[in-house]
Amino acid sequence: MYPVQHSTPRLSLRELTVDDVDGVLAIYGDPEATRYLSFEPRTREQVEALVRGAIAASGTEPRTEYALAVVSQETSDLIGFARLAMDPHQQRAATLGFALRPDAWGQGLGVETVRALLAVAFGRLDLHRVWAARSPANTVSEKTLLRAGFVEEGRIRQHVFVHDAWRDSVTYGIVEAEWRATL
Template sequence: MTVHLAGPGLALREIEPGDTADLLAVYGDPEATRHLSFEPRTVEQVQAIVDRSIASATDDPRTEYGLAVTRLGDPRLIGYARLATEPQQAATIGFALHPDAWGKGFGTETVHLLCGLGFRTLGLHRIWAARSPHNEASARTLLRAGMTEDGQIREHVFVHGAWRDSITYSLLEHEWAPIEGMGGSAASEAGAA
């Protein structure tokens, strides 16, 4: 299944081999990764993410969706979004945007598009996300997208030489409402919707 989802200002599409440099501009940037669960990535690490995302698109069953975040009408990657399925009709989501794309509502739209993939296309029941306790912008983004704060996972990730907690959020399928202008499809390789 090939994924291409569009919202009012963004689109999510499959990662392509030519996305490495643009993804490095996000994942290699200390500011963009300041609150993520890892330190800035090297070009080799980013290439491995690109390769893994491309390979996972052909897995059957597919359990991981590593997608390029782009501005609508512009195929250039400005961020990376990920949905990974779990047992019990659930998935975890995450995303990172280039700092030039911050403060424009793109984070909220990315979460909406990921939830559309999960609920509308994959038939999931629950989607959850985690953020750094220091990332207040992410808290606002997840709440604006309709998620509910669930709680805190103590010493959840080891990053920058120390254990860090995570604040978790979730959304259930009956709570989700698509944003206006959200379209696109997750289509099969043959192009059928």
């Protein structure tokens, strides 16, 4: 399904373009923004490959990867990177991921981003279930997911190898009816 576009009062989600490499690097290359993610800060070359891969994946049918730019309505700047990845082992389900540039934090835009992704997931993509995973140390992500309507579901032990160690993930889920109740 292409292209995906969704607007909220302060943000839009849109497809990535090759001009977004620096915008994504400001997030995925930043040690603070990636502190609790599943990878070390990325180099420019890695981000360029990621953006090109995301653009290529956006044209496949059926589409299994939705890597989207989060854009400020006010400035048109890319301020975040958001992702829905279809779960190959489940019916109508996807994993959700999100990260914002540090200078955009603390204004409610994280919750607005997650809600926008859920609107795409349960609206346009007609999914039944979305899940997410966070580092146990990532308490801001916990608050963001709960505020957007997710429910904590459990813990995956030693889920991710990052910063030279295995770490657990805390998982969250939301189903379509729960999302509708938040509207």
